[in-house]
Amino acid sequence: MAEITKNGSPRKESSYSERELAGIAGFTLFSASVLLAAFSPLLATPGTNTPVMHGLTHGTMFASMAGFYFAITRFIKRRNEFVSSRRAQAVFLVLQLLLPAAVLLETALELVFPLALQFTLWAIQGAASAYFSCTWADLRSSLGEERIRSANLWSFGLAGCIVTGVLAMPPFVDLTVFLLLCACSFALLVASPPSGTEATSERDERWLAETSRYSANGSYIMTVDGMMCGVIAGLVVARISKGVLPPTIMGLAFVCVALIFFVLHKKAPGLLAMGRVQLVLLPFLICGLIISGFLQAPWNTVAALPLFVILYLLDYTNASVLSLRGTLLSISPCYCFARGRIFIVLGQALGWFAGAFVATEFGKGWLTVAAMILIVLVCIYIPVATVNPDKYPIIADAPDPAKDQAPPEGAQGPTPELVIEQHYKHKCAEATRTYNLTPREGEILFFLVKGRNARHIADQLYVAERTIKTHTYHIYQKMGIHSQQELIDIVEQQEANDDTAESCPPIL
Numbered sequence: 001m002a003e004i005t006k007n008g009s010p011r012k013e014s015s016y017s018e019r020e021l022a023g024i025a026g027f028t029l030f031s032a033s034v035l036l037a038a039f040s041p042l043l044a045t046p047g048t049n050t051p052v053m054h055g056l057t058h059g060t061m062f063a064s065m066a067g068f069y070f071a072i073t074r075f076i077k078r079r080n081e082f083v084s085s086r087r088a089q090a091v092f093l094v095l096q097l098l099l100p101a102a103v104l105l106e107t108a109l110e111l112v113f114p115l116a117l118q119f120t121l122w123a124i125q126g127a128a129s130a131y132f133s134c135t136w137a138d139l140r141s142s143l144g145e146e147r148i149r150s151a152n153l154w155s156f157g158l159a160g161c162i163v164t165g166v167l168a169m170p171p172f173v174d175l176t177v178f179l180l181l182c183a184c185s186f187a188l189l190v191a192s193p194p195s196g197t198e199a200t201s202e203r204d205e206r207w208l209a210e211t212s213r214y215s216a217n218g219s220y221i222m223t224v225d226g227m228m229c230g231v232i233a234g235l236v237v238a239r240i241s242k243g244v245l246p247p248t249i250m251g252l253a254f255v256c257v258a259l260i261f262f263v264l265h266k267k268a269p270g271l272l273a274m275g276r277v278q279l280v281l282l283p284f285l286i287c288g289l290i291i292s293g294f295l296q297a298p299w300n301t302v303a304a305l306p307l308f309v310i311l312y313l314l315d316y317t318n319a320s321v322l323s324l325r326g327t328l329l330s331i332s333p334c335y336c337f338a339r340g341r342i343f344i345v346l347g348q349a350l351g352w353f354a355g356a357f358v359a360t361e362f363g364k365g366w367l368t369v370a371a372m373i374l375i376v377l378v379c380i381y382i383p384v385a386t387v388n389p390d391k392y393p394i395i396a397d398a399p400d401p402a403k404d405q406a407p408p409e410g411a412q413g414p415t416p417e418l419v420i421e422q423h424y425k426h427k428c429a430e431a432t433r434t435y436n437l438t439p440r441e442g443e444i445l446f447f448l449v450k451g452r453n454a455r456h457i458a459d460q461l462y463v464a465e466r467t468i469k470t471h472t473y474h475i476y477q478k479m480g481i482h483s484q485q486e487l488i489d490i491v492e493q494q495e496a497n498d499d500t501a502e503s504c505p506p507i508l
Helices: 018-038 051-074 079-084 086-109 115-140 145-167 173-191 201-211 216-241 248-267 274-294 299-329 333-358 363-387 416-434 439-449 454-461 465-479 484-492
Strands: 002-004 010-012
Touching: 018 051, 018 086, 018 115, 018 145, 018 173, 018 248, 051 079, 051 115, 051 216, 051 333, 079 115, 079 333, 086 115, 086 173, 115 145, 115 173, 115 299, 115 333, 145 173, 145 248, 145 299, 216 248, 216 299, 216 333, 248 299, 274 299, 299 333, 333 363, 416 439, 416 484, 439 454, 439 465, 439 484, 454 465, 465 484
Parallel strands: none
Antiparallel strands: 002 010
């Protein structure tokens, strides 16, 4: 359906404004810069271009990211203002440019910076990347649920293509382009629309203390995922630095991740839930670890590539879910994202450090042992994830109060009121399909048809009232209406097949 712009002309609801497009383009360039820094030897100098140093430097970067996420959830109280402050963004841009600028100078002038300084620069790079990831998570919350999903997928796919192109460039040119990616991403960030997120720091703390649940099992699972991703990424990057693999292979791996996610999103979206995708891919992970641990080079490298794609698909799925949770639950998006990313990023740091250890002369004999340890950890994970597949260290799903209640014991059949309610649920389901509403919008549609206001719906669905108002606005846009009575009239006209139609979709 069309929405009306300020000048009164219709604009398709699927189209983006120029400022929104600037934000998506900036997020794409930022994603490419982070992937280049975290999963390629691009920022290595002659003194750090060894498998051991790759593991130590990249591990330092991920450890710094985890530390920043921890700090923003525990110590920074005015986090919304912090991630949206132009002054803070300018400071972190300078910090983000320090490492690539130092690498460019060291390579061009044949300088040798002290290792302590280089590790400090890697830690600064990690903190800057974590800061901007929180900034972009907060900014994207202004797009709306479906647009966030679309922006995440297409920006990541384009970022993979950019990574492939940059890694194919000659020396010095690739570093120069990396610097331009960071600068252009910041310029587009400044031109992007504000998130409009209210300062909810105090409410975040209170709401999470009362509502959310954290699971030690979930923390363990995400940390193991990160460890495996770090170890395999370190193996691939080491092979690239030795000339065994072309540098562009990492970019192609990210493109494959985007393609697999796109296929699953279209054909089997249910598999992309954080618990289910883990269980589906577990057999492939175990087989891949066994193969990469016991095969000799170069066959272990061949096995490592598809394994890395699978592992990063898990990471990308988790990040995509996290980028929506703050928006759906009406809490600070950057807070939700940071709190959910701590464990898997910490696991990646441990994985890179472990990769550095097995690359040493002493650690070479431990490669098979390390593979066996990871296999055991994954196998322990199977019963844990099977019993509690949804208990992850992020905000828990709200209970679904709209599920049909079982009829009381001894009842002869459904009451007339229940029959009418089921009939209207079928009509709502038909309207949801007709107007391409999201599952959450379909759920809210049913309450609106019953004449409920935003406050009542918010109480029933355990979300903030402004979230209900935002979804209601999107429903009105898609249906081309301006009042609740018009909505009721449209649903009344729907042809409901009471025998086959499904009820309104449940809460996400």
